[in-house]
Amino acid sequence: MEKTTISAETKKSKFPYWLQLALIFFLGWVFMYATRNILSASMVEIGDEFKLTGVQLGLLNTLFYLAYTLSQIPSGIIADKIGLKVVLVFGFVFYGIFTGLTGIAASFTILLIMRILVGIGQGTYYGPQYALSSLNVPKKNRGVGNAIINSGMAFGTSLGLIGGGFITSKLGWRYNFYIFAIPVFLIALLFQFVIRKNKASEQERPADHFENAEEAHAEHKGDRRNIIAIFIIVFCSFFGFFFIQSWLPYYLQVERGIAPENTGFVSSLVAWSSIPGALLWAHLSDRLKTRKPFMIGLLFFAVISTLGAVLLENFPLLIVSLILYGLTGKLGLEPILVSAIADNAPSTNPGTLFSTFNSIGVSASILAPIIGGFLQDKTHSLQGTFYLAAGLAFVGLLVALFIYREKKSDAQVSVA
Template identity: 25%
Template sequence: MATSPTAATQAPLRPERRERLDRTARITVALLFSAWLVDYVDRLVINLALPSIGREFGLDRTEQGLAVSVFFLAYALGQIPGGLLADRFGAKRTAGWALLVWSVFTALTGLAGSFAVLLLVRFLFGAAEGIFPAAAMKAVSERTTPGQRMGANGLVSSSNALAAVVAPVLGAPLIVAFGWRSTFFSIAVVGVLVYAALRLWLPGPTQGAPRTRPGPGGVRLLLGSGVMWRFAAMFFGYDLVVWGLNTWVPTYLNDERGLSLAAAGAAALAPAVVSALAAVAGGRLADRLGGRHGLVVAPAMAVTSVGVLLMTSAHSTAAFVGWLTLAAAGAGLSFMPVFAVPMRSLPAELAGAGSGMIIFGGQLAGVVAPVVMGTLADAVSFHAAFAFLVLGATLAAVLSLTTPQHTEAFLAALHHRRPAFAAATHPNDKELS
């Protein structure tokens, strides 16, 4: 019988000693950190460019939000296929080709001559980038031990927050000096260079990592699993906050607080740095706790909700940045714990499909948040738009407390009976222990 969420929550806590990263893991982290950094800078720069794009094409805020959401629609749709491709053809090959193709579409973004063409290019760009995340997580799973995994993924994922520093610091001056199109050309060149490094230097899977392709039974179990979709919904709640803030904070500071584009970018530095540090800490906590994401995500999302609610009522820009930093800290701390139990529990040959499902949930939030918040900002106010994000934080917190908190409960909920799951997937015992 499946273990109930309550029973899973009450299972005894078993802290584990976090393992140091070996040479293979360190090289893997460094290369995938660089690839993720390019990935996130590519998608964040458009948020800085939205005011310029809006003026050039005559767009209101709802239409500007659509330019962001169309990327996330394709990006979300690419997550599960990306995981399946990584499981079938290999993480290194899948991640590399995704990086190369999305760099081409990054360059094409700068050539868009109309709003319709921009939407088409951003959709195709999102489809290419959507293949990458699950492949990257699978690459980490194949090159780390279970005790290293969340710490390694936390380091890789801290690139997301660092991108929030790099994008305004480098992108804003380029946009001001040379126009918004030049920024996309520059990032495309960097993407091609990182692709070359990934192809040349990413190590092979560690000895003992499974080389078998996933059986159709195992994939069907994941896609039909209610517990996996609950983890995906948790990530949806988390990402509703993240993508809502990333999309609209620069425009809010520019339109409502009167900051220049460069000053708005500088204001985002402290929240981004804190979020990056929190992502690393969250990954280490997930390894140390052996799961137990509810202990991290629920209180962290409560802190995020407080920060979000107090941001737009702040009297000064400095106070706004302070509350934004608090919100970013809670969100950063929550990132890796959402993945901890599934990624520690699934066999490596299903790591791509499993992570793809969870990331799919998060990227649906990237479709919803920009358009809904843009509509609320136009129709009501930015205060209402940011308050909307509390719904995401609440959803993530509730699901963090009602999903299985450790491997045994997760496997029981996944397929009711561990022997049937093992028969369908052929995991090695080490991965499931």
Template identity: 25%
Template sequence: MNAKYKVGAVVIFCYLVAWLDRMAISMAVPSMMQDLGFSATTVGTIMSAFFAGYALFQMPGGMLSDKIGPHKVITGALAWWSLFTAFTGMVSSLSAMLVIRFLFGVGEGVFPGPVWKMIGNWFSKKDRATANSVILMTVALGPALTPLIVAPILAPYGWRAVFYILGALGVVCVLLSWRYISNTPYECKGISKSEIEQFEAEKAIDAKNADKAMEKATLGQLMASPAIWILFVSVLALTITIYGYLTWLPAYLSKARGMSLVKVGVMASVPFFFATIGMGLSGWLSDKYFRNNRKLLVIVSELLGAFALYKFFNVVDMGEAQIYQCVAAFFLYMALGSIWSLPVLMIPEHLMGSGTGFVNTGGQLGGFIAPMAVGFMIDYFGGDYVAGFNVVIGSAVLSALIVAIFVKDKKKEVVMPTIAAE
């Protein structure tokens, strides 16, 4: 296996554990509400506390990885958030829970920037969107696996045990990161000479297609670019949809649809296997068929996902609802994967950590807004979950409109022949 794929495999596993850690609380919500007496609004606030820390430390994590390299930042972030995952199972008061979830969010917030820095350091632009979408498959696979992993622990041992076990799993990630991840191919022990030569040849091709002004840009110039702010807002709107759906789906199935814990686990899990497929395909489709019109894939995916999500919340038959939920998950995560092909290709490598961290700050601001907004709407309309989910449907449509109107198509790329390694 090529060294870059080994590094990618470790990053994928760590990202998957990150999603298990952050999604576990969604499965634990019904038990926590009963055990601690929290209302829907209170639970929404607890969920949003995570996103406050997560959003605030996106850009600092990226800037730190630009300065000292992604390896140490990734390893440190893994250790930090694993500790606070375990702490979540120890607290009972609202104030302590808010602090712990905020600090947990800080650790996970530092993580994405250096991951995108790794993608920039290890992969050329011809397959960077594909690499990005494969790693981001964990964004869908994590929610798919979470109910299947958490439900068997939750039923016999309670919600606190879930966080202790996941915290221990984080220790495994720390060890893997320290052993196998390196900042660049040149620092990787055991990498072959032919892989280095292939890497250098692909980087030379990238240089021929590069936006010369952007490649020399400072962080201040990047932040002054309208393009980076358009990406910020469009990702924010889409992630209101993603996180509003993710964080409240188990509670909706339990409270509004009256499902048992076991059925909730299955119903909440199956659509995200379809989402994993959609996410994985997004980068390949973007690189292969939408290279000169990447925004089209984003727009179509967002609108189809929003329509299917609307149907899911408004049909009575559960079989039909399950079909619509799978379709919605497939297209919404295809939209998420394809929208992230835009910044990883636009932002220059020397600013990849900082720039992607800034765009992802918008995404996590959406994650901060979504749980509270949905929880507020549910309480305001007397427990009507459909009213709450109208927020997430409208946000997907808004993101599609922003991309359609403001994102400019890139000039046609010069596709250079791939130079085969000896």
């Protein structure tokens, strides 16, 4: 396989390969998140049709994320062995099929099975996708590249909440799954024709250069500590996001008295506000060549905004809190964390590493929906789960302050 450096390729093309990847991966996340959030937009209607409790509604998302999490590491290992592109294309086709079939579910049990199968398919995406982007995006553009990719999550969240709410009100909740399955197959075709076929193991980053073995050992030990710290932070950050993603429309409608036709728009403010925030934080972290201060600052304001969603009774202030959470919560923070993982990652098996990173983060999503449903049933309120989410974000803040250490080395990346 002919190899070329990132810098050589970017000079030759006004639309370099890394940017092509960033854009198609952006689209991948748009429809990954859209197909998740059409469920959130339909929860009241699904609950009424199948006569479900809060725990049962939460179980729809919990089992989805359980399957999503458990398929992460195996799919990353397989992708490192047989090729990143193969796993991406297969996974998208698989989850597209069962997204469409969700619309024909005639019972709650079948609905649960469909959610599990969709979760398995979606679980094949994160590790191979970020392995490809980390290997192909120049380090000087790494934060911005990850922010472009991650902004698809925000667009998808808004598309799922607003589009899903509209389709549900006009055609019924089942048509959400029929309609949103179609673009999933189109994205799979884009992956097939744009992504270059390769294995992660065939792409090597030059090793860091050290003066002696002791320096190399100390640096690699620091890398491992940083990776563990990032794993803790991502769990703490993801819990609040996936709780909000699963339950915010319900919370706004039931506890805040917002009209059903408006909950999708209000909920989508979290996603829309995250786009400029993620791009700005990522650009600044690339330019300043630092990640830690952004982790600390974003986690601090995520704590404040999560508490504000409960404590601020004034509706305009609630909107401000949701926008602030969008700017500083999971969607704003994740590009920084992904870049930090890439900064500290070894050159081998990147698919496995990124799959592990995401499976740890998304393990919080297994707990968040069901905990929210449990507390809703027991206390008739979701406020306790907001407090729990804020507490976990504070734990992540402490880890960023006292455990994570900025990586000093600045190795260049190469692409095949």
